Every structure is written in C-alpha cells, then in structure tokens.
Amino acid sequence: MSDILLEARHLNKTYRQRTGTLGLQTNTIHALEDVSLQLKRGTTLAVVGESGSGKSTLARGLLRLLPLDSGEVIFDGQDFLALDKSALRAARRHMQMVFQDPFASLNPRMRVGEIIAEGLVIHRIGTPQAQTEQVIQMLKKVGLQAEDAQKYPHQFSGGQRQRIGIARALILQPKLLICDEPVSALDVSVQAQILLLLKQLQHEMGLSYLFITHDLRVVRHIADDVLVMQKGKVIEQGSVETIYNASQQKYTQQLLSAIPGHGLRAVGA
Numbered sequence: 001m002s003d004i005l006l007e008a009r010h011l012n013k014t015y016r017q018r019t020g021t022l023g024l025q026t027n028t029i030h031a032l033e034d035v036s037l038q039l040k041r042g043t044t045l046a047v048v049g050e051s052g053s054g055k056s057t058l059a060r061g062l063l064r065l066l067p068l069d070s071g072e073v074i075f076d077g078q079d080f081l082a083l084d085k086s087a088l089r090a091a092r093r094h095m096q097m098v099f100q101d102p103f104a105s106l107n108p109r110m111r112v113g114e115i116i117a118e119g120l121v122i123h124r125i126g127t128p129q130a131q132t133e134q135v136i137q138m139l140k141k142v143g144l145q146a147e148d149a150q151k152y153p154h155q156f157s158g159g160q161r162q163r164i165g166i167a168r169a170l171i172l173q174p175k176l177l178i179c180d181e182p183v184s185a186l187d188v189s190v191q192a193q194i195l196l197l198l199k200q201l202q203h204e205m206g207l208s209y210l211f212i213t214h215d216l217r218v219v220r221h222i223a224d225d226v227l228v229m230q231k232g233k234v235i236e237q238g239s240v241e242t243i244y245n246a247s248q249q250k251y252t253q254q255l256l257s258a259i260p261g262h263g264l265r266a267v268g269a
C-alpha cells in the first residue's frame with residue numbers, strides 16, 4: 001500500500017464568464033492551472049491562498065463535485081476520475097467534507113442525531129439500533145453528549161455546530177477529510193479548540209486531511225505540509241517548517257506577514 005492517499009496530477013479547470021452590457025463577450029478564468037499535489041496517509045496538507053486563488057475549485061474538483069478540464073486524481077490507488085457511478089459511490093464513503101459555515105451546512109429541521117446518522121442511513125450500514133449507538137459514540141468523540149442527539153442545530157453555539165459537522169463527516173470512518181475553511185467563521189479561542197479536536201481525531205482514527213484556508217496562522221497548528229496557491233497556480237509547496245522559516249516566494253511572505261507576531265521579517269527579502 002502506497003503511503004500516498006491522494007494524488008492530483010496536472011489539474012486544469014477554466015470557467016467561462018459572460019461579460020459586457022449584453023453579456024455577449026466571454027471571459028476565461030483559469031481557476032486551476034496545472035495543479036499537482038500529494039497527500040500522505042495520516043497527515044495534513046494545507047492549501048493556502050487568498051480569496052479567488054482556486055482553493056474551493058480544487059476541493060470540489062478533487063471530489064468530482066465539479067468537472068475538471070484535464071488531469072488525474074488518484075485516491076487510495078484508484079483512478080478516481082475514471083470510476084463509474086457505483087464505484088464512485090463506494091469511494092465517496094471514504095472522502096468526506098467539513099464546511100466553513102456550520103449553520104448553513106446543517107439542516108435546521110433535522111435533529112442532530114438524524115444529521116449525524118445520515119451517512120449510515122444512505123449507505124444502509126447497521127440496524128437502527130446500531131446506528132443510534134454509533135451516533136452517540138461519535139457525539140462523545142467530538143466533545144458533545146448523548147442527549148444532544150435530540151436537539152436541533154439552532155440550540156448550539158458556532159463551535160458546537162462545527163463539532164456536529166465533524167461528527168457527521170466522520171460517522172462513516174472516512175480515510176480523507178476535506179476541510180474547507182472549517183474554523184474561519186469561529187472566534188479565535190473556539191478556533192483553537194476545534195483545531196485541537198481535529199488533531200486528536202486524526203491521531204485516533206488515522207485520518208488524512210486536506211485543509212483549505214486563507215489563514216496561515218491556522219496552518220501552523222494543523223499542517224504537516226503546505227501548498228500555496230495564487231491565481232489558480234501552485235506557487236510554492238513544502239513542509240510547514242520550510243514554508244514558515246524559509247519561504248522563497250514574496251506572495252507567501254506577504255501572507256505570513258499578516259500574522260501577528262510573525263512580523264515583516266522576510267517581506268521583500
């Protein structure tokens with residue numbers, strides 16, 4: 001078994017936008033240009049870049065939630081983009097996503113227990129009783145309580161709602177978790193708790209994370225490796241230490257300089 005869980009090779013994606021008063025002209029946006037990456041099992045790869053750099057397009061392309069123009073995605077040894085419908089459904093069980101806004105991504109009319117159990121129900125895993133037990137175990141794992149299964153999302157704080165989002169994503173025991181700005185909507189003290197929880201769960205469950213963020217402060221706490229994107233291109237990649245201590249790129253240095261305490265050390269160097 002390869003120690004690489006996810007590999008992307010030369011991904012490209014363009015969007016066409018209608019412009020002009022009558023919308024008769026078109027403008028091509030290169031959202032991904034020759035993007036390649038490798039995520040090692042049990043580790044975290046952070047994808048960093050400012051707004052519009054292509055991070056969400058990359059996440060959605062990797063999951064086949066949007067079609068890519070070209071490139072290859074190898075997930076757990078399989079040519080992911082070539083899988084037929086039933087093989088894709090089976091593989092999707094092993095890749096789950098945690099979203100930025102835990103309120104918008106949780107159905108307000110469903111009880112928390114039902115939200116977390118949904119993956120088990122869709123994939124017809126276990127009896128209703130076994131599903132209930134698994135949901136309760138998962139609630140405890142993410143720092144919530146069994147009684148919380150009966151409540152609705154609006155009864156929780158932002159941080160607790162993100163715990164629910166994480167429980168929902170992990171109930172199927174996936175191999176890969178794609179986290180799309182999972183702490184950006186939270187207060188700084190709550191961010192730290194959620195990052196700590198993600199780290200503990202990674203260790204306990206042997207998870208691999210692709211962690212998308214615009215915030216290099218967060219990266220330092222969670223990532224092993226970092227990939228920096230600008231305007232659809234990978235401009236730098238390496239271990240978190242290399243990127244923090246010896247970034248070669250002005251753009252990365254500028255992102256770093258926005259971190260309080262990191263200073264302007266390297267900018268313009």
Ligand SMILES: Nc1ncnc2c1ncn2[C@@H]1O[C@H](COP(=O)(O)OP(=O)(O)OP(=O)(O)O)[C@@H](O)[C@H]1O
Pocket residue numbers: 015016017029030031049050051052053054055056057058214
């Ligand atoms: N459906 C779409 N149609 C046209 N252009 C799009 C579409 N989705 C994204 N884009 C453009 O593609 C580029 C990359 O967008 P993307 O959302 O992937 O970046 P991002 O780094 O995730 O940004 P953010 O942090 O703001 O979400 C941007 O220029 C964006 O305007």
